[in-house]
Amino acid sequence: MLEIKNLSKNFGGFVALSDINLKVEPGERLGLIGPNGSGKTTLINCISGTIQNYTGEVQFNGETLNDLKAYQRARMGIARSFQIPKPFKSMTIKQNLLVPLEYAVQDNNLGPHGLDGEADRILDLLGLADKANDISSNLTQIEMRKLELARAMAVKPKLLISDEAMAGLSSNEVDDILKILVELNETTKITIIMIEHIMRAVMSFSERVICLDAGEIIANATPQEVIKEPAVERAYLGE
Amino acid sequence: MKARRDTRFYLIIAAVLILSYLVTTAMTNQYYFFAGFAILQFIVMALAWNILGGYVGYVNFGSAAFFGMGAYAAIVALQLFNASLFTQIVIGGLFSALLGFLTGYLTLRLRGVYFAIATLALLVVSETLIANFDYVGGAAGTYILPTRKPTILGVLIVGKQDAVFGNYKELLFFIMSFITLAAIATCSFIEKSKFGRGLAALRDNEEAAECMGVPTLKLKLIATTLSGLFMGVTGGIFPYYLTFVDPTSAFNLDISINALAMPIIGGTATWLGPVLGAIVLGTMQQVATVTISSELNVLIVGIFLVAIVLFAPNGFLGLIDKFLKRGN
Numbered sequence: 154m155l156e157i158k159n160l161s162k163n164f165g166g167f168v169a170l171s172d173i174n175l176k177v178e179p180g181e182r183l184g185l186i187g188p189n190g191s192g193k194t195t196l197i198n199c200i201s202g203t204i205q206n207y208t209g210e211v212q213f214n215g216e217t218l219n220d221l222k223a224y225q226r227a228r229m230g231i232a233r234s235f236q237i238p239k240p241f242k243s244m245t246i247k248q249n250l251l252v253p254l255e256y257a258v259q260d261n262n263l264g265p266h267g268l269d270g271e272a273d274r275i276l277d278l279l280g281l282a283d284k285a286n287d288i289s290s291n292l293t294q295i296e297m298r299k300l301e302l303a304r305a306m307a308v309k310p311k312l313l314i315s316d317e318a319m320a321g322l323s324s325n326e327v328d329d330i331l332k333i334l335v336e337l338n339e340t341t342k343i344t345i346i347m348i349e350h351i352m353r354a355v356m357s358f359s360e361r362v363i364c365l366d367a368g369e370i371i372a373n374a375t376p377q378e379v380i381k382e383p384a385v386e387r388a389y390l391g392e
Numbered sequence: 393m394k395a396r397r398d399t400r401f402y403l404i405i406a407a408v409l410i411l412s413y414l415v416t417t418a419m420t421n422q423y424y425f426f427a428g429f430a431i432l433q434f435i436v437m438a439l440a441w442n443i444l445g446g447y448v449g450y451v452n453f454g455s456a457a458f459f460g461m462g463a464y465a466a467i468v469a470l471q472l473f474n475a476s477l478f479t480q481i482v483i484g485g486l487f488s489a490l491l492g493f494l495t496g497y498l499t500l501r502l503r504g505v506y507f508a509i510a511t512l513a514l515l516v517v518s519e520t521l522i523a524n525f526d527y528v529g530g531a532a533g534t535y536i537l538p539t540r541k542p543t544i545l546g547v548l549i550v551g552k553q554d555a556v557f558g559n560y561k562e563l564l565f566f567i568m569s570f571i572t573l574a575a576i577a578t579c580s581f582i583e584k585s586k587f588g589r590g591l592a593a594l595r596d597n598e599e600a601a602e603c604m605g606v607p608t609l610k611l612k613l614i615a616t617t618l619s620g621l622f623m624g625v626t627g628g629i630f631p632y633y634l635t636f637v638d639p640t641s642a643f644n645l646d647i648s649i650n651a652l653a654m655p656i657i658g659g660t661a662t663w664l665g666p667v668l669g670a671i672v673l674g675t676m677q678q679v680a681t682v683t684i685s686s687e688l689n690v691l692i693v694g695i696f697l698v699a700i701v702l703f704a705p706n707g708f709l710g711l712i713d714k715f716l717k718r719g720n
Contacts, residue, residue: 201603202602202603203599203602203603222602222607223599223602223603224602224603224604224605224606224607224608227602227603227604227605228605232603232604233603235599235600235603239597239599239600240596240597240600241592241593241596241597241600241601242596242597243592243595243596244589244592244593244596248589251589252589252590252593252601252604252605252606253604253605255586255589255590256586256590256604256605256606256607257604257605258605304600304604307604308604308605
């Protein structure tokens with residue numbers, strides 16, 4: 154479904170990603186871990202198109218994405234949340250969801266509830282229904298993270314990338330979000346890439362985990378195997 | 393429910409247009425049409441500025457460039473093929489719409505203060521170009537003499553007797569009313585449409601908007617084109633209004649400042665803000681011009697701008713909102 158070939162990205166002299174090769178299968182739940190500054194978000198930016206001038210190739214369902222802008226990639230079914238929440242702050246929570254529903258989703262893919270109904274359904278799923286008409290700039294950080302995820306879900310994606318959606322959430326809330334994501338993955342068969350620092354979450358969620366360090370993939374295996382990998386331990390804890 | 397509200401809105405617009413015609417037949421003091429025209433002109437400029445500045449968040453300091461180019465495009469049309477008033481307005485609008493599109497294409501990758509400076513530069517370049525363009529009078533300017541006894545389909549439009557309008561001031565006032573109402577209808581439509589929501593999304597966060605499927609560049613180009621169109625239309629009718637145009641008056645920085653200050657003072661959230669701002673400031677400027685001095689205009693704008701920025705950052709609209717909430 155997603156195939157990344159020889160992807161590299163430099164910021165001036167700093168190598169953010171170096172020769173990344175990665176394949177993600179349809180319906181897969183993939184965890185992406187790595188210390189701060191290891192290139193996780195840069196990789197997501199290259200996939201979603203917010204960074205365009207990388208070398209190498211990103212393919213989605215066999216088509217190259219290299220010449221496509223971020224909005225075109227969203228319309229093909231790639232959605233992401235942002236690590237630092239970027240809500241449309243002049244809008245209500247529900248209006249935030251109407252943007253992707255109107256712009257990224259084809260009319261015939263809206264489902265039986267229509268535009269409004271679909272927005273309500275997603276808000277309900279994430280426990281934001283009673284705040285639907287609140288202005289999003291008044292939300293707490295935690296609610297903003299939920300909104301990030303809700304808005305990405307409103308793209309009705311085939312590939313959902315969640316960039317630290319759970320940071321700061323309580324243990325119960327983490328469980329709630331995990332349940333939603335697993336359900337979403339099992340019922341609609343969408344592929345999910347999860348970047349997360351909460352190990353408990355990413356390990357229980359993922360079928361496969363990739364660990365990045367200094368722009369390179371240092372581990373690519375099942376969660377149980379990755380956690381035992383000496384290179385991963387070194388990356389997190391040092392020598 | 394929504395459809396009924398829309399119909400009511402457009403009915404009100406139509407009623408106001410008819411009213412503005414009735415006013416021209418009933419009122420005899422010509423000064424009111426002259427002053428009214430100026431205020432309507434402010435309203436359209438403020439609304440046009442707000443399409444880009446309010447809905448998209450790009451601050452345009454070069455409104456006078458689009459206005460002036462509209463005026464001079466109309467003059468070129470007049471010189472070239474003796475275009476009618478109506479054709480002049482259309483050509484002024486189209487030319488500035490094109491200018492808006494091109495400016496947008498070249499500058500919309502710039503953000504914040506850089507975009508503002510680029511539009512200011514456009515104003516300086518435009519004025520210099522026209523001042524050195526002898527075909528339209530160069531720096532000395534040019535006179536426009538209204539056609540005697542203009543007719544449409546055999547009906548006399550302006551004349552002392554048996555005409556639709558008694559004189560040109562009345563005709564121009566009526567046309568300007570029409571343009572104003574068209575601008576209000578356009579802005580109101582934008583606010584309620586998918587297009588408007590896309591603009592708001594990209595104003596709030598361009599990167600997030602793009603990732604949610606919003607084609608940001610395309611939307612911004614439509615906004616600059618529309619904004620340019622309305623400024624150009626206002627410019628296109630301007631030569632007839634004063635019957636004399638020179639680069640200093642057509643590209644005056646005051647036009648840019650008014651176009652920007654009025655929406656900010658009124659509130660940028662909806663079309664009502666620019667309209668309120670333009671009516672209050674425009675009226676005060678007209679009164680000040682007649683009773684004290686025309687130099688006072690800029691001072692009034694300045695004082696208002698400072699006061700609003702300090703005490704009511706969301707303009708009159710914000711104040712009204714606060715007042716209504718307190719009432720509840």
